[in-house]
Amino acid sequence: MEDEMDLEQLCSGPRNEKNLHECLGGVFGGYSFQMESPFHSLNVLDGEAADEETIIDDFDIKDYVDPSMLGCFFPSAGLGHGRRGPRRKSISARVEVGELFGSQYPRTSGGGKGSRSRKNNDHWTKDEMIALVDGVSRKGIGRWSKVKRVYFSTSIRTPVHLKDKWRNLVRACKAKSASKKKVKVQKATEMIVQRFRRQILALEAMHLGKKKK
DNA sequence: GTAGGGTTACTT
DNA sequence: AAGTAACCCTAC
Numbered sequence A: 001m002e003d004e005m006d007l008e009q010l011c012s013g014p015r016n017e018k019n020l021h022e023c024l025g026g027v028f029g030g031y032s033f034q035m036e037s038p039f040h041s042l043n044v045l046d047g048e049a050a051d052e053e054t055i056i057d058d059f060d061i062k063d064y065v066d067p068s069m070l071g072c073f074f075p076s077a078g079l080g081h082g083r084r085g086p087r088r089k090s091i092s093a094r095v096e097v098g099e100l101f102g103s104q105y106p107r108t109s110g111g112g113k114g115s116r117s118r119k120n121n122d123h124w125t126k127d128e129m130i131a132l133v134d135g136v137s138r139k140g141i142g143r144w145s146k147v148k149r150v151y152f153s154t155s156i157r158t159p160v161h162l163k164d165k166w167r168n169l170v171r172a173c174k175a176k177s178a179s180k181k182k183v184k185v186q187k188a189t190e191m192i193v194q195r196f197r198r199q200i201l202a203l204e205a206m207h208l209g210k211k212k213k
Numbered sequence B: 001g002t003a004g005g006g007t008t009a010c011t012t
Numbered sequence C: 001a002a003g004t005a006a007c008c009c010t011a012c
Helices: A002-012 A017-029 A047-051 A093-100 A126-139 A144-151 A159-177 A187-212
Strands: none
Touching: A126 A144, A126 A159, A126 A187, A144 A159, A159 A187
């Protein structure tokens, strides 16, 4: 697929914003669905300007989620599924409920059945992931504390959690273009990957490009 | 504070 | 066995 070629180029190719947008143009050319609006402005990642909030004009995460909800997550103890890894329908009723109501409440397993010594065992909600993508788009990869402060101030998520989740998201995005997986990604992740894959990969590519300099 | 490898727990 | 996902550990 041309899609995969473009993604490869995206992952290894772009070294500056101009090139990146050229790559993105190619990627967009391969699509005729999904997002109406193309992309965050990426100059947020350009040099030290990343310290400042960047206004996103042509694309806004809030098209997808109520702005007042972003960065406002609360743990709800005792609701745990006590599991990690892919979750099956039979044991994930809570996910369905959460999605129905656009839940901002990650499910914890603290004290729940089957939980071990780990404090948090929450699977990320769709909205949390959206907030993460939004935060990283604005603050930049590696500014985990900043993202935490602004977007997850009341959440149980730590900067390390954000970093780990971003890593998982990037991996999921890359896996998406690889051949069929043995294990499917979880539903919420799948949705995020579908919607934000190009954006996540582009941010990652920019980050990698910067690191090499 | 962050990056990246490791561990644990789960599914196919 | 191999894959995903969340969290832990530790060097820098």
